[in-house]
Amino acid sequence: MRALQFPEYGPAAVLRVAEAPEPHAGPGQIRVAVRASGVNPADTYVRAGRFREWVPLPLPHVPGVDAAGVVDEVGAGVTTVRVGDEVFGVTDYAQMGGANAEYAVLAAWAPKPAALSWEQAGGAAGNIETAARVLDRLGVEPGTVLLIEGAAGGVGTTTIQLAVARGATVIGTAGEHNHEFITALGAIPTTYGPGLAERVKALVPGGVDVVLDGAGSGSLPDLVGLVASPERVVSIADANAAAYGVHWSRGSGPGADAPALDGIAAAGALAEQGRFTVPIAAVFSLDEGAAAHELSESRHARGKIVLTP
Ligand SMILES: NC(=O)c1ccc[n+]([C@@H]2O[C@H](COP(=O)([O-])OP(=O)(O)OC[C@H]3O[C@@H](n4cnc5c(N)ncnc54)[C@H](OP(=O)(O)O)[C@@H]3O)[C@@H](O)[C@H]2O)c1
Structure with a gap:
């Protein structure tokens, strides 16, 4: 072949x-x-x-x-x-x-x-599994406020939609050229980088409950500062996560989490309902x-x- x-x-x-x-x-x-x-x-x-x-x-x-x-x-x-x-x-x-x-x-x-x-x-399917694994780990449910660092990529766009389907409010960081794009998927957009805490506070005065670092750009200290404790942050992209008390989630290899393979069928069903693309x-x-x-x-x-x- x-x-x-x-x-x-x-x-x-x-x-x-x-x-x-x-x-x-x-x-x-x-x-x-x-x-x-x-x-x-x-x-x-x-x-x-x-x-x-x-x-x-x-x-x-x-x-x-x-x-x-x-x-x-x-x-x-x-x-x-x-x-x-x-x-x-x-x-x-x-x-x-x-x-x-x-x-x-x-x-x-x-x-x-x-x-x-x-x-x-x-x-x-790979991004769905990753998103479902992280949302389960973070306990995302109706009313949760989730921030996704790196919301415009493959994992980010998937996680926005699956979190919204669970009833969460999602703030997504992305370059400004991607703000309209992630808004259409259900996220409230903001930019990444310095001043994130102030921008987030202006968007959700009650603050953020949980965070997905889907960018691995070194912003974990700032992301941890947005939530009550580091256990409320999961990174899929920063191998130094443990240094900040943050769980580094992966689907295979030493220290991997159990893959959330059931998420594939669940997202397929959402797609049939017009709630996932x-x-x-x-x-x-x-x-x-x-x-x-x-x-x-x-x-x-x-x-x-x-x-x-
Ligand atoms: N551990 C796991 O299980 C697992 C699974 C899948 C992926 N990953 C990892 O997760 C990361 C994302 O994967 P992906 O497939 O979503 O990648 P991707 O599709 O390549 O995502 C790229 C996105 O990252 C955004 N981005 C770039 N620099 C950024 C920054 N400094 N801050 C915030 N966002 C930034 C870009 O948005 P703008 O253009 O708006 O800047 C772009 O849309 C990768 O490092 C990948 O290796 C891990």
């Missing part, structure tokens, strides 16, 4: 499309003929070799953790889908890839909502994988970066 892959660790230029062995669904898994798959910042870290000592990968490696497609193989024990069903989901996180290809094996999935295009569904920053072909990684590395993509086979 055709697959995006890198034969050695390095910059985006190491990516190329080449033939790769077809994967097969193991017990509890399914294989899909991929219609679209996502690009996440973590894919660029894996490609750059940032995790090579933590998880040594056999090379060449096929990146990508989320995909949507048509089921063409059903593993032992799977009773919820049949060949021909349209689904979206994630690969086994432990393998750190496998989605940016003609065929991918999914470890968790849900029916593809008709309300989402293939491109939207293909890039959705996936803003697309850009769609590339597999052959343009290097450009897709470079856009992710710019750290200013608006929404999700997607690849089509």
Whole structure:
């Protein structure tokens, strides 16, 4: 099959499309003929070799953790889908890839909502899992006031909508050019950087209950200052979080939280009700994988970066 892959660790230029062995669904898994798959910042870290000592990968490696497609193989024990069903989901996180290809094996999935295009569904599941994991950890419920640092990216746009669906009020930080964009998703926008506490106080005089650091830009001391205690902040992006008493949540690897895979079906149901969508920053072909990684590395993509086979 055709697959995006890198034969050695390095910059985006190491990516190329080449033939790769077809994967097969193991017990509890399914294989899909991929219609679209996502690009996440973590894919660029894996490609750059940032995790090579933590998880040594056999090379060449096929990146990508989320995909949507048509089921063409059903593993032992799977009773919820049949060949021909349209689904979206994630690969086994432990393998750190496998989605940016003609065929991918999914470890968790849900029916593809008709309300989402293939491109939207293909890039959705990883961010949904992350958002659901963080919202559960922070105990977001009706009436909670949540601040999201980095609200305009893939995780931010997803978290805004899932938090609003839980009945929360969401303040999102983003560049000014993204304020209208995140307002349309349900957030109250403000800018990030110096003076955040004063801006937040003007927007919500009662203050903020909980915070997601989805940017990892070094702002944790300021974010911790917005809430009653550091346990009310979760970072998904700052490896130094513990130094501030903040939990660093990840879905795989040593110290990982349990992945919130049930969130995928729940967000699919919200999409069918018109309450969840996936803003697309850009769609590339597999052959343009290097450009897709470079856009992710710019750290200013608006929404999700997607690849089509
Ligand atoms: N631990 C986990 O489980 C997990 C899972 C997924 C992602 N992550 C991490 O979470 C981070 C976000 O992922 P993503 O997929 O949402 O990335 P993304 O789509 O690339 O997000 C980029 C967004 O970050 C915003 N941004 C850039 N600099 C910022 C700053 N200084 N302050 C606030 N916002 C800023 C940009 O908004 P503007 O253009 O408005 O500046 C842009 O919209 C990444 O570091 C990623 O590695 C962790």
